[in-house]
Amino acid sequence: GDSVTQMEGPVTLSEEACLTINCTYTATGYPSLFWYVQYPGEGLQLLLKATKADDKGSNKGFEATYRKETTSFHLEKGSVQVSDSAVYFCALSDPNNFNKFYFGSGTKLNVKP
C-alpha cells in the first residue's frame, strides 16, 4: 500500500545553516506530494506541493522536487531561521483512492540562534 517515510528527528541546526529533510514514498499510480509544517500548539499548514514528476514546489525559501525515479520529495532550504523551528510532515495523496492522504511521521526541526 501507499506509505511515506521521512527522516527521523530531531534535527538541530544553527541559524543560516542549510536544511535537507529526506522523504521517500511508496505509491501506485501518480500521487501528489506535499510538505506540511506544524508550529508549536497549532494545526498543520501547507508549506508546498507538487502534483507531477519533476515539478518543484516552493514557498518561504523552502523547496522540494518531485523525483519519480527515486520516489523522493526531499525538503530543502538554503538558510534556516529560528522562526523555522517546527515539525515538518511529508505527505502524499492517492488519486486512485479518493484523495486519501498518507503522512510521514514528522521531523522536528530546532534552529538555534
Added chain:
Amino acid sequence: DSGVTQTPKHLITATGQRVTLRCSPRSGDLSVYWYQQSLDQGLQFLIQYYNGEERAKGNILERFSAQQFPDLHSELNLSSLELGDSALYFCASTQSGGRGTDTQYFGPGTRLTVL
C-alpha cells in the same frame, strides 16, 4: 487562519465517557477528514466524508464514529474512552473528494485528555 474551525479546543474527561468533537470545513469545501495525532504514533488518518457520505476509512476504532451533516459540518464521536485515546484530533477539509491535487486545510485541533 485556514478557515477550518474545530470545537472545543481542549477537552478533559474520564475513562469510560463519551465525547463529541465538532468541525466546520472551509466555505465551499465538501470533504472532511479526521486525524488523530499522538506522541508515539504520529498523524493517523481516521475517516473521510464527502458531501455527507463516508468516503474512506483509516485506522478508526469501532468505539469511534463520525458523520457529516447537510450543512457539511462534521462530528467525531468517541465513546468508552480509554487513557490511550488522549491525543490531538485534527479535522481537515478539501474542496472535492476525489482529486489527488487537492490540498487539505487543517483546523487548529482539539486536545483530548482522558484521566
